Amino acid sequence: MTEPQSNQVDAESLDNTGLVLRQDEDSVAFLTLNLPGAYNALSLAMMEAVLQELARLDQDPGIAAVVIKGSGKGFCAGHDLKEMRANPDVAFREKTFATCSAMMMAVTQLRQPVIAQIHGIATAAGCQLVASCDLAIAATDARFSTPGVNIGLFCSTPMVALSRAVSRKKAMEMLLTGDMIGAPEAAGIGLINKSVPSDLLDRAVKELAQKVASKSPLVLKTGKEAFYQQIDMPLAQAYDHCSRIMVENMAFKDAEEGIDAFIGKRPPVWKGE
Template identity: 45%
Template sequence: MSRPQPAAAATAAEPDAPVEPDAPVERFEDRGIVTLVLNRPASFNALSDEMLDALDAALEALADEPHLHALVIAAKGRAFCAGHDLKQMRALGDEDDYRALFTRCSRLMQRLQDFPVPVIARVQGLATAAGCQLVASCDMAVATSSARFAVSGINVGLFCSTPAVALSRTIAPKHAAEMLFSGEFIDAEQARDWGLINRVADDDALDATLETLLDNLRAKSQVALRTGKAMLGRQRSLPLGQAYAFASEVMAANMMAEDVAEGIDAFIAKRKPEWKHR
């Protein structure tokens, strides 16, 4: 499956969407959903220097766009993302260079978590090491039944420390430990059972499954989506009492939004809400 279809097809892209076929990352837009497509299938969409730069620039450019309901991270070819480019890594050789690389990649993952609307990974084929970290850093993920996931640095003597941060915050600690210490692959069903992904689809039904999820998000108020994305990210780092205090403040402020009044009135009147912010 070389190209995402409903959410990211070139024919569905808006005329002013910047589409560069040879770019490391392609961008498509459809009804409030932007899809960023990793476009280096020959290298299994490894997070090379150019890929990291392209993803970072794309996320920065999108962060202030007010019309977004969600962002999809997809990929071309037989793999979603094979992690870091090992040849580039070996060519560095200096500890400061390695530190800079991993810090740079970590910033990218944090940018996904801090992105103002939900981010969904569309996964086919392999997602390994930092590619698995990329999936874990998204808010949600859908995958083909043939997709496989691993953090396999341990197999070459390298513990996947930066992927461990995202992975251990997404799935249960013992499941994360098993993946990190064994380096073994898990399939899509196990990834769903462990909480790494949300939905599994047959290979030819991946886009239809994704589109069902995206249509659900399109129907929601942008105020609620953006409030929820920011709230979920911040409360994770707080102790329980502080998390509830923070959540109470956020919810009280959220109640003052016009969309909330409209939503409650629509519910009482048994009609569909007409969001001010769509």
């Protein structure tokens, strides 16, 4: 897969492990899971590295959108099962799953929208990561599954994100059978936004990321936060909550600028205020 070409100074390897590579292009940050020999398995160190990068990004005013992708032949094969078998201590396993949950929630809570770019496979916790991202585009030959049931380890934590991204029946089908589904079906059930030919994947993701990043960063933060706050509320409570958000949003300088630009038929100039 072709790496995104940056017109800025190279910003890779911001963590000292090399497990996550970062490259910035304009206001988009590309994070690459970098353990290709193990299909970017989510070892404890890998997840801690992702959390470190997300914490940095949350404080970076120059970044308006984030892309998460994988190196090598696939996006992510899920947890590092060899590591977990080699560490039977309950405390280690508790830390592993707690760190995984923290990483998934950090994706959802990040102020910038996060886009998953999927090629090859996204299985188990890798599928969970796709479901946790705000948007997702996959190559047409990408495949997805939650196969834990096949090895005696039900994908209970992947189920949390999966069941919130797709219908209950499709989530249960994936969880109970462990079967792979293709990218077109994943798009059909809402796990991803769309699939594109593999040679167009980089361009499609970059175009989407740049489109999102062109909006007011303050409005993106406000909207993403409100989306996840209201999604599980009762209908009346959700409307009350989002009405308050709209009133607050109307007071933003970026809202005034956006409306004035629309009326004046000119591009808006965002200030993030």
